[in-house]
Amino acid sequence: MLGTVENRSVSPVFVGRAGEMTALTEALSRATAGEPQALLVGGEAGVGKTRLLEEFLGEACSQGAVVALGGCVEIGADGLPFAPFSTALRDLRRKLPDELAAAARGQEGELARLLPELGDAAGPEPYNEDSTARLFELTVRLLERVAADRTVVLALEDLHWADASTRHLLAYLFRTLHRGRLVVVATYRADDIHRRHPLRPLLAELDRLRTVRRIELPRFTRTEVHRQLTGILAAEPAAALVDDIFRRSDGNAFFVEELVVCQESGCASGGLSESLRDLLLVRVERLSEDAQKVARIVAEGGSTVEYGLLAAVARLPEDDLIEALRAAVNANILLAVPDGEGYRFRHSLVREAVSDDLLPGERSRLNRRFAEALEADPGLVRADERTTRLASYWYHAHDAAKALPVVLSAAVEARKRHAHAERMRLLERGLELWDDVPEEVRASLRPIDYADAYPACGCPETTPLRYLDLLAEAAVAARLCGERERALKIVKRALRLLDEDADPSGGAGGKDPQRAAWFWTERSKLMSNLGRGDGWAELATAQDLVRGLPPSAVHARVLAVAAGWGMLHAPGPESLAAAERAVEYARLVKAEAVELNARLTLGGLMVDAGDIEAGLREMHAVLELARESCVRHEAGRAYVNIPSCLEAVGRSREAVRIAEEGLRYSRECGLRDNEGWVLTNLVESRMSLGHWDEASEGAHRLHRIAYSTKPRGGAHLRRAHLAWLRGELSTAAEHLAQARDAYGKHDPMVQYLLPLAQVQLGLAAGHGRLADVRTGLADAARDGFPVGSQRYAWPLLLTAATAEAEARGLPSAEEGRAEALELIRTYAKRLATPVPVWQAHALFVGAELARAEGRDDPDRWAETVVALGPLERPYELARARHRWADALLARGGHRDRAGELVREAHMVAVHLGARPLREDLELLAARARLSLRAPVAAEPEPDDEGFGLTPREQDVLRLVAVGRTNRQIAEELFISPKTASVHVSNILGKLGVAGRGEAAALTHRLRLLPEVPA
Missing domain, CATH: 1.10.10.10 (Winged helix-like DNA-binding domain superfamily/Winged helix DNA-binding domain)
Structure with missing residues (x-):
């Protein structure tokens, strides 16, 4: 009887879960119709998540879907990077080799970071925030392409063990998956998700997505336990047995299975403890000594242990090992994995119980044997897992000297896979081991082998790896994986160590000013990213530290970052000089990536300074070089900066062309965040050209795809601007508030501050709050307008001047009018007009100021219209025509010309949907008795009423x-x-x-x- 029960401890009848199964099959149907689905299945350990998933996957296969299954594993510092995705993609490749190859074509090098079988991973680019997002975007695109013509089910098990990179990729997938016949189902153990569990924030985030459905599995009722027992026993169970097992299992399906085996085998009468641990261990303890030994080895080896590795660690004769494995499999304790020669526990609860039952010395000894076996024969495990598993084994063997080098090697491999969170935790493990490692071992380690992110500051390659090098690596990894607070703590710790090691007579930075400068530059980035300032104070300290030192990679980097800061915050001669020095130093030390970055910044600053053609040539040269060298981050940045500079000099049509090219490049390369920045500029240029409907569509798309806060702020700002121009003031106010929240208050850059202020002034004027217009202008221009800010400053001044002109004659507007007009005039005199578009705006502002003072002059408006005519600015031209017509009619006569101007402007206003301008034109036409249709006969003179x-x-x-x-x-x-x-x-x-x-x-x-x- 015992043998029969042990072989049939799982009910052949699928019990309960009708509602949950219906939800899954409905999702499958919707996916088959072309609507991708995302589901999370949670429940306590043993409640039946795996059985539900197996039943659903079987149903999906019967309907012709392709199923790819992957599971998270417990290994390494924080799990094996991307383990479930790698396993699922490997499964998909096995089932659809040609389709997956076609979907990955052209991006094999990047996707090999997840699936090494696709080829060699692409060489590492300089450290930047785009690398991980690019990998994520390419993965989503791969799945969408594979699922374009067939239904694919991607099942990911045991998210409670997921590494941070897997969690981030899953969140990205759920947020950005919009097409394809794809179902993504992920399971997790709900009772493990305590308050500080890393999966908890992800679940909270996904709960806010309307596209994600969450299913929680309850325990079985007594009726369902009765049905489960009937299936296991193949007979009607006694009522007393059902009551007893239901009471003791509390409806947990796995505990029901274990209890019924114990009940039928007679162990319960032997005084089985009610504790969970004893319940889980009882069947293991009934195995032979060899089978128990094998179970203990598998429990400590990881989620799955390969047969060859198991044999090397067990050190049993092969026949004895096979018999021990057979006994464990027959007892339903171990299972052979279907896709390889390995074994795992049938249920993770049993594995955890067996592992917890190991003695401390026993655990260390087993891990040492695993590590020694793997070192002796690295081919025992898959190549992409080897280093991470070896690092874990040596670490848990408590051998610091052996563990440190391999932990650092695992960190390098994690970096190559863009698994920055796992890299950070491995580096922190290295920092933990550092003091326990003998000096001769530490002296044998070289920065060139383990310190990718941190330049060696000109030190010889034979220089030993230092503790500060690891701190630098950990800080960069923490920043790149989004743990900026942790990164800032690491940087502060490094600076404290540098201060403690300082030579009292050496000044700031002590004995190692270049390393100190590197950390201060990193601190500047973090302060800005965390919204705790603009980062200039930290950059200034870094510049002081390298001033007067020979050229180095660090020196070039400090100058490049300072120039980039200046381009955004304070463009001018100092920033231009910093960019020129950065280019020079980068060339001297052959820091190619830094040179490209500095040259791009230099080109932008040259455009701001008025050397437009030379600056644009420099930026285009960087773009070409970056594309040839596959330095995608700088190529993407060029596609952002070039259209921005073209828009700044009024060449909007050219800006649209480059931006559209940049969108294609960003999509091909998976630079999703960069795509958001390019789209922000594209929307702005389309607005300038009068393509408002296209701009509106672009702003809505930007809002959907924006992955970081500032592109989302750009989406809200563009939507606020359009809504204001179209007279939708409440909508504009809502988007304006959200744009302000996205941009933050601690690092106000001109490119955000002035456009926000312009919309704010426009809304205040639309509500008749002239005092708020004046206050808003004074606040926005308090510190003046820096070099290169004319693209934002002239529209701001024009909005303020127009508000003053519209309010002329109102008693409430008279007080303070003279001062307000003089303030606008003073700002306008100081503002550059380097190109025709801003010369036209200067004329426009001057004409509005004259109107505000009661000196409305048709000749001024005629000059403004002539200046705007060739510039492809239809909205501004229509406004100027409106004002010219009004001025002509006020002077009397010129009715024919005024009528033409009104009709031309009205056509543009109607086309754009600019309701306020259209209504003003219609009122003017009504007052003057002008027809808005082309005249076919002379118009009658207006009467006096x-x-x-x-x-x-x-x-x-x-x-x-x-x-x-x-x-x-x-x-x-x-x-x-x-x-x-x-x-x-x-x-x-x-x-x-x-x-x-x-x-x-x-x-x-x-x-x-x-x-x-x-």
Whole structure:
């Protein structure tokens, strides 16, 4: 009886889970229809997650879907990087070799970081934040392509063991997967997710995504336990047995299986303890000594142990080993893995119990034997797992001298796979081991072998690896995996050590100023990224440390970073000089990546300084070199900066062409974050060209794909700007607030600050809050406008000047008007006009200031229109035509020319959807009796009663416009207050306005009265 039960401890009948199975099969149907699905299945250990997944995968296969299964493993410092994805992709490659090869074509080098079978991993690029995002994007694209014509189910088990890189990739996949016939199902053990478990934040994040469905498996009811027992025993169980097992298992499916085996084998009568650990160990303890020994070895070897490695560690005769394995498999304790010659526990709870039962010395001895076996024959395990597993074995063997070199080698391999989180934890493990390693072992380690991120500061290759080198590596890895607080702590620790080691007479940086400068530069980045400042103080310290030292890679890097900071915050001669020195130093020390970075910055600063063509040539040269050298980060940055510079000098059509090319490049290379930056600039240039509908679509797409905060801020800013120009003020205000939140307050750059201020001023003007317009301009321009900021400053001044002109004549606007106009004029005089587009804006601002002062001049507006004509700025041109027509009509005569201007401007306003401008033009046309259609006959001269106002109503309107009450109007016109009230109501109705304030504003804007007394 025992043999039968042991072979059938799993019920052949799938019990319960009808609702959960329905949810999974419905997701499969939706995916088959082309809508990708993402599901998370959670439940406590032993509740039946694996059985549910097996049943679902069987159903998926029966419907023709291709299934790829991968599982997380417990190994290394924080798991094996990308283990479940690597296993699933390997499974997919085995089932669809041609399709996967076609989907990966052209990106095999990058995707080999996940699936080594695709070829050699691409050589490492300089450290940057794009590397991991690029790998993630290419992985998503690969899955989308494979699932384009067939349904694919990607199943990932045991997320509670997932390494950080796997968690990040899964989150990216769930956020960005939008097409393909793909189902992604991931399982996790819910009872392991304590408050500080690393999976907990991911689950919270995924819960906020509407595209992710979460399924929680409850325990079985008594009825379901009864059905499970019936399946296991192949007979109707006694009611007492059902009650007893249900009580003791509490409905946990796995515990039911274990209890029924114990019950039928008679172990329960032997006084089986109620504790979980004893329950899980009881069947192991009934095995032979050899089988128990093998089980203990497999438990300590990892989630799966290869047969050859197991044989080397067990040191049993082969026949004895096979018999021991057969006994463990027959007892349903071990299983042979289906895709290789290895073994694993049928359930991880049993493995954990067996591992916990090992004595401390026994555990260390087993790990040493695993490590020695693997060192003797590295081919015993898959190549992509070898170093990580060896590092884990030596570490748990408590042999620091053996562990340190291999831990550092595993960190290098993690870096090559862009698994920066695992790299950081391995490096921290190396730091932990450092003091326990003999000096002669440490002296044998070289930075060239283990310190990829940190330049050797000109030291010979024979220089031993230092503790500071590992701190630098760990800091970079922490920053790249998003743990910036941890990175900042590491950097501060390194700077403290440098200070402690300082020569009292050596000044800042002590004996090693270059290393100190490197850490201060890294600290600058982190302070900016964490929103704790702009990072300049730290950069200034770094520059002081390297000043006067011979050229080095560190010196070049410090200058390049300082120049880049200056380009964004303070473009000018100092930043230009820093960029030139950075290029020179980088060439001297042959730091090619730093040179490309500095040259690109230099080109942008040259454009800002007015050397436009030379600057653009330099930037295009960098782009070409970066593409040839496959330095994708700098190529992507060039595709961001070149369109930005072209837009800054008014060459919007050319900017659109380069940006569209940059979008294609970013998508091909998987540079998703870079794609967001390029799209931000593309939307801006399309707005300038009057392609507002395309710009709106681009802004919505940018909002969907933006992976980091500032591109999301750019999406909100562009949507706010468009909504403001189209008269959707509440929508604009919402997006403006979200843009401010995304950009933050600790590092206000001109490229964000001034466009935000412009929209803020426009909204204040739209609501009639002129005081807020004036305050907003003063705040935005408090420190003046730096070199190269004219692209943002001129539109800001134009918005402020227009608001002053529109409010002319309103009593509430008179106080402080002169000072406000003088402030705008002062700023305008100081602002450069290096190219025609900003020369035209200067004319526009001057014309608006004259209008605000009551000196509206048709000739000024004619000059502005002529300047704007060839610049492909349809919205600004339509506004200037509107104002010119208004000025002509105010002077009398020129009706034909005014009519042409109004009609041309109205056509543009209608096409753009610029409602405020369209309504102003329609009101002007109504007042002047101008047709908005092309004339076929002479237009009649207007009568004296604009909007049908009688002479008495015009008298009343004149007094309303200067703020008189009904009683004051009655007194001045010698009529009763009631009659005055009737006149005011009639006027409001004829003008189509809601109140006296709007009537006054309309009167001044459209000059409904020839003269309004002050």
